[in-house]
Amino acid sequence: xxxxxxxxxxxxxxxxxxxxxxxxxxxxxxxxxxxxxxxxxxxxxxxxxxxxxxxxxxxxxxxxxxxxxxxxxxxxxxxxxxxxxxxxxxxxxxxxxxxxxxxxxxxxxxxxxxxxxxxxxxxxxxxxxxxxxxxxxxxxxxxxxxxxxxxxxxxxxxxxxxxxxxxxxxxxxxxxxxxxxxxxxxxxxxxxxxxxxxxxxxxxxxxxxxxxxxxxxxxxxxxxxxxxxxxxxxxxxxxxxxxxxxxxxxxxxxxxxxxxxxxxxxxxxxxxxxxxxxxxxxxxxxxxxxxxxx
Ligand SMILES: Nc1ncnc2c1ncn2[C@@H]1O[C@H](COP(=O)(O)OP(=O)(O)O)[C@@H](O)[C@H]1O
Ligand SMILES: [Mg+2]
Numbered sequence: 682x683x684x685x686x687x688x689x690x691x692x693x694x695x696x697x698x699x700x701x702x703x704x705x706x707x708x709x710x711x712x713x714x715x716x717x718x719x720x721x722x723x724x725x726x727x728x729x730x731x732x733x734x735x736x737x738x739x740x741x742x743x744x745x746x747x748x749x750x751x752x753x754x755x756x757x758x759x760x761x762x763x764x765x766x767x768x769x770x771x772x773x774x775x776x777x778x779x780x781x782x783x784x785x786x787x788x789x790x791x792x793x794x795x796x797x798x799x800x801x802x803x804x805x806x807x808x809x810x811x812x813x814x815x816x817x818x819x820x821x822x823x824x825x826x827x828x829x830x831x832x833x834x835x836x837x838x839x840x841x842x843x844x845x846x847x848x849x850x851x852x853x854x855x856x857x858x859x860x861x862x863x864x865x866x867x868x869x870x871x872x873x874x875x876x877x878x879x880x881x882x883x884x885x886x887x888x889x890x891x892x893x894x895x896x897x898x899x900x901x902x903x904x905x906x907x908x909x910x911x912x913x914x915x916x917x918x919x920x921x922x923x924x925x926x927x928x929x930x931x932x933x934x935x936x937x938x939x940x941x942x943x944x945x946x947x948x949x950x951x952x953x954x955x956x957x958x959x960x961x962x963x964x965x966x967x968x969x970x971x972x973x974x975x
Pocket of ligand 1: 720721725
């Protein structure tokens, strides 16, 4: 028996009608933060719903520390913290009441619930707003109370579906820091289509495309996918429109009469002043998800 927490999915398939939303997912999660990155419709929520046992797979299996989750039943559900994608729940509850309610659903004893709630409110920086109704919270505060709820009962698997949807940059950073802080001795899986949410906090990133994991690895490993494919070209506006015809442009910056074009290609354009910039995960994302377009 291996030490620590292990969640393993094998040949996992899920279909809605005749459409396969997941086409056979194999992955082994261990302690740490995982970023599940992919565009809308990639299958992120479906995978999270299978892991949290809200949906049942057509084929394949999920096991927790070596035992199939079906066999574990309730014991598995106690190990799961889930932050769903929609956030307009419990508007008339105060933050505190909502957390006590969730703690009761999770079967926590009152004293233990009180201890954890005080601690979690502090962690998500909502101690002062705890007695206000959730309906009065900002988007960021709502997301933070949902994170606190997911961490109640100290589950070893925490699944967060688009935790920063609709938030401003300052709140995104806050959420990122909370996730990072919570990851000790847990598997945290964060689904997002926003690269910056997970680029610097993930142990590993899974790129999910049309129901399949098309790449996975540590963020720095994934950057190598664009080795020899990423260039910066100095040109003018006429040059930019020529480049746009045949290359995948990832960024354009202008200063005076110079236009700097960051682009992805198999073969660099000829007749331009080229340089090789340092890659970031956004480049990898665009490379892996927009490659058919050119
Ligand atoms: N309840 C459902 N009924 C039918 N199709 C669904 C349902 N949920 C998701 N799908 C389809 O499955 C695919 C994956 O969806 P989803 O898991 O929600 O992706 P993501 O969370 O990455 O946006 C999409 O094509 C979506 O339209
Ligand atoms: Mg989704």
